[in-house]
Amino acid sequence: MSKRITQQTYGERSKNYTNPAARRLLEIMDRKKSNLCLSIDVTTTEKILNIVDATHVDIIEDFSEEFITRLRQLSDKYDFLIFEDRKFADIGNTVVHQYSRGIHKIASWAHITNAHPLPGPGIITGLASVGLASGRGLLLLAEMSSAGCLAKGSYTAAAVQMAREKRDFVIGFIAMQRVETLYPPMDVAKASADPGAVEDFLIMTPGVGLDVAGDAMGQQYRTPHAAVYESGSDIIIVGRGIYGKGDDVEEMKRQAERYRQAGWEAYLSRLQTIAQ
């Protein structure tokens, strides 16, 4: 029988995927010894380019094609993927336009994006009709980190099931834990046909912080160790923990390295745990 997903290295796991964005992401993580996704919620392109990463294009005041060109150059130069945390949440026909068109043309430059499973499977069909041909990957929001969130229980179970129906495009989940283990495939006969096969989804976890407990609008934080070691998350998403202390670039670099190290050590500890 194969090793459990949480006991496989990121490098080993890249072979579990056919989706090119997922494979490349896992290879980069392995090579750079980093499971940190830096989430930048600032509102000008210059600030973003200074920090060399980006998220949330829809809050940028001076978005332009020039910005995207420069961002893609930096993505090649520094070997990272671009994840646009767009949180699509509309019906299939509408997300086709939102993903491919408008001022942002997300599909043309974001290797990975995400969507709420809320509208039903049509949202995945719509996004896949745009992104699959160019090797893009999609994460489904199966859970969120905010207080009073409604994505739980049967909602999360439905999200996992939807992802299973479209494995070539859905590469994982935004979640607080290994939701695919929590909600195993219902079709046991199908699963047991290949007992050695282990299902692999990327778990990306928001709400990770080392110094704070929450904000005034319901965001809640956990440590990298809690996310990666205790809950089996693969990638920690950190925003304000890194850039929230002002414009001092050296301080941001220090914080980014601090989080990279905490996330990576939690991953190494996890690999060393004896399989149950």
Place this chain on the structure above:
Amino acid sequence: MSKRITQQTYGERSKNYTNPAARRLLEIMDRKKSNLCLSIDVTTTEKILNIVDATHVDIIEDFSEEFITRLRQLSDKYDFLIFEDRKFADIGNTVVHQYSRGIHKIASWAHITNAHPLPGPGIITGLASVGLASGRGLLLLAEMSSAGCLAKGSYTAAAVQMAREKRDFVIGFIAMQRVETLYPPMDVAKASADPGAVEDFLIMTPGVGLDVAGDAMGQQYRTPHAAVYESGSDIIIVGRGIYGKGDDVEEMKRQAERYRQAGWEAYLSRLQTIAQ
């Protein structure tokens, strides 16, 4: 005891609200004899201005401040409100930026917008911190019209409850039926303190069509009569039913008038129904 909401005219109901966007919307509906919300999913500003309404700014290729200025002029000239169907779906801190900033600066021109209750009450707190001071109104997506949608049962009940906690800003729901009647207030003692008071929420219903049953990506349609008369909806949202037959402006006008009439007749029939 007051008349049930579905037996009150839109004009009468405008007095049930403190929110200026809701009051103005109901007054306009009464004056113009229309409960039709025209939803335009096209991708250039010129097309939109030609049809004199707008939605989904994030799919527009040539969005500009000039466009917004012209749209607002048309809104004054033709006496309609602008509803940006943005479907916010992120945590409070992020939606603050998405609503107020970026290229679109939605709060500065959209009288009404909408949000998924999914992230929890923080999303309402965040949006209200931007929109309340300038008299904006928010609709919560309590249900959707697409196949396999997860917004149902306890999810919908939680959406209604969240709306009740912020009545000055949340003016109603995107829903297929009168969800506030389906999920009455849990605090009966509080409700019975004023037995004559009737809770008023605007119900706006998508997926309304006279000629079609659905699309290839899960959208499902019902008639204006089914939405307004049978399910108690207040406003029908019609998109492709009106502009989906090509660029012929006369044909669009004909279809818009056809839907306006169907929606208004269903409303008049509803008013004449004897209260149960």
